[in-house]
Amino acid sequence: MALENLGKALNSALKKLARSNVVDEAVIKEVVRDIQRALIMSDVNVRLVLDLTKRIQKRALEEKLPPGISRKEHIIKIVYEELTNFLGKEAKSIEIKEKPTVLLTVGIQGSGKTTSIAKLARYFQKRGYNVGLVCTDTWRPGAYYQLKQLVEPFNIEVFGDPEEKDAIKLAREGVSYFKEKNVDIIIVDSAGRHKEEKGLIEEMRQISEAINPHEVILVIDGTIGQQAYNQALAFKEATPIGSIIVTKLDGSAKGGGALSAVVATGAPIKFIGVGERVEDLEPFDPKRFVSRLLGLGDIQGLLEKFEELSKEHEFKEEDMEKFLKGKFNLKDMYAQLEAMQKMGPLKQILQMIPGMGYSLPDEFVQVGEQRLKKFKVIMDSMTEEELEKPDIINYSRIKRIARGSGTSVRDVRELLQQYNQMKKFFKGMNKRKLSRLAKKLGGMNFGGFGI
Template identity: 55%
Template sequence: MLEKLKEGLQSALKKLIGFSVIDEEAIKEFLRDIQRSLLMADVNVKLVFDLSKRIEKRALEEKLLPGISRKDHIIKILYEELTNIMGKEPIINLPPNKTNVVLLIGIQGSGKTTFAVKLAKFFQKKGYKVGVICADTYRPGAFSQLKMLTSKVNIDLYGDEKIKDAITLAKKGVDYFKAQGKNLVIIDTAGRHKEEKDLLMEMKEISTEINPDLTLLVVDGTIGQQCYSQAEAFNRTVKVGGIVVTKLDGTAKGGGALAAAAATGAQIMFISTGEKVDDIEVFSPTRFVGRLLGLGDIKTLLEKFKELELDEERIKKMMSGKITMEDFYLQLEQLRRMGSLKRLLELLPLPFDISSKEIEDLEDKLKVWKSIIQSMTKEERENPDIINSSRIKRIARGSGRSEADVRELLKRFKESKNLIKSSKGKVLRQMMGKIGKI
């Protein structure tokens, strides 16, 4: 996610850490690198230079706390200032004891329909009884697409291709799901352009008739800072309660989109980071910036484990690096359910870079590794160190894999243990020193 921006910011941090002396010129050079990275991510020019001035002023004038190095202090300032331009932590208030109605609006092509299903699944996993309404009467095949997507994830859908009035559809759908006892109803509307007055008026009428508990504006992350004018135009027509930024997995302009959306004053509530139905997360500026700077997001990772209902002791054991091949085997399928390995690794403060090609290779090997582990004895799973050449031959024959595959699994398993152990504190000590609670 936002790979170019991440690479640029982390490269600037590495350069800063490498300076022997942190003087005014070193700070200016550091800020030039930060500016370059943000501008390439399509962050608004004025926003970038205002940010730079604040960082420079604080870096030169703020008094250092005892035991804190100037490098650590500058990294802390960068973290805080980037977090500020990304907006506030979202507050999502949808009480489960009532029927909550969420209205999705946005221009055509923003990923609104796909997001409707992601949002439905997100809340279904949290125990909500969810229904989705197709109120898009303009786009050919809109109902068919939504029907296909919702059926795949067992979400109830209301729609009627014979009804051409979106307001009638929305009202009927809400009444239908209320009668079924749903406590969350998501309405997917037709795409609007900010200049299409008739469509904007219809959107306003739907909002007035339905009186939704939350209106979410879905914007395409690939349009960068144009998100600002888009959000402003929609907000003049209906009260936008929150913003959703989609397609952040495949754009260099995602940083600009997020900063622009936050500049409207509306909360960014969700981001969509991939094509899978689980590629959705509540947007947290603090966690997001931590990942951009390579500081990890252990809290989100633990939440993902919690969704899988893993044993707490097993999580702690895994995070400490004290895992056996048995633990590894039990988690393979569950890890696959959590999303791509690439996204999971983003949540860890890794002490070195892992290329996209390496991550893809690892994902391809998960099935191979599973069959290899199944061919091990219980003793071998609990203590892989006892696996010698003769055992490798036997395991390879039993799994139908090559001896090279078995050896690579053992090698990767050891590397993973070491990686998790080292990531627990090494990077925080190196890059953040004693900054502490951020």
């Protein structure tokens, strides 16, 4: 069960609660069983699941209702609070206190370490830091070229020598090179290890002595589930200054297991990988993560993505608000879908909006780059009037547009159908009073559950 499926299962359990006319002990126990099932299918440790759901059930049955809140709202709040506590309570960040800050990354081979380093470099670059990367992986052929290729589009420099076999020498020389260039952050990529943690920890110790990093970062593959516990524990015992990136959480069947296993060791998760693109790395904040997982949204995260996008492109919050209200034409639709793609996968963006992530049909969000390109070609063959007023497009116009764009009548109809479906859907969302979603989330928002 991928994390998206875990979110759907948890969201479904809470919607069952919201639809109940009477919230009695039987309903509460049924919802708790659904939550248990969802977590266990996501490979979370059974004992941890039982402890967690016992606390949820006990609080739901025994706690006195706070003033001004319904029992349904109170139980959802309990689930949110307990899951947040379960995953670590507070967000922890990598602190950039001095220039340059040196970060050392380690990880088992195949954990996604090299990709994560590129993502981390891009993350800091977008926040105004000048970043340099040092590749000391002398074991894996092509590691240097892979890292270089990943960050080349962003003009991030990589120091390395594929012919050099001495990782310690590469680390020293790379750090010295970037210190002379006055970069803000130096990220050192070490070689991955095949099997056990002993070699990993030993390499970390040797390179650490050579370059004296401010922080050591362990990259853990989210697909290994509960096995992440041993890696995280060994790492935590070896260094008190470490942090962890959990990768491959976008499609992992064991993502919940990996996250909960790492948290159980007390080691700090600071980032999670949520996609294949270099942009798909996000700080791990248990509150915001659980909020999205339950379908409660993450307006703060959405606004941060808008802010990032507006720095690089002409994009305003009011444009998104117009889109959400269903008051857009074909030109607007293309501009917003293209902009949102730059923010990340559309599905992930919509999960930041309370009540929308799991209610939006898949066909609305599966607008890949190829379809967007085709849509653009089709729209280039339309008149300005047709773009502004798509309702005037009849069959004869469709045939003309198809001929002019080198596409088929079916392709043009698909574009118009996509437009009409999205417009209808967002208008419907607006009727359910979700226009307030453009505001920051000041507290729990239960609109997505129909409460």
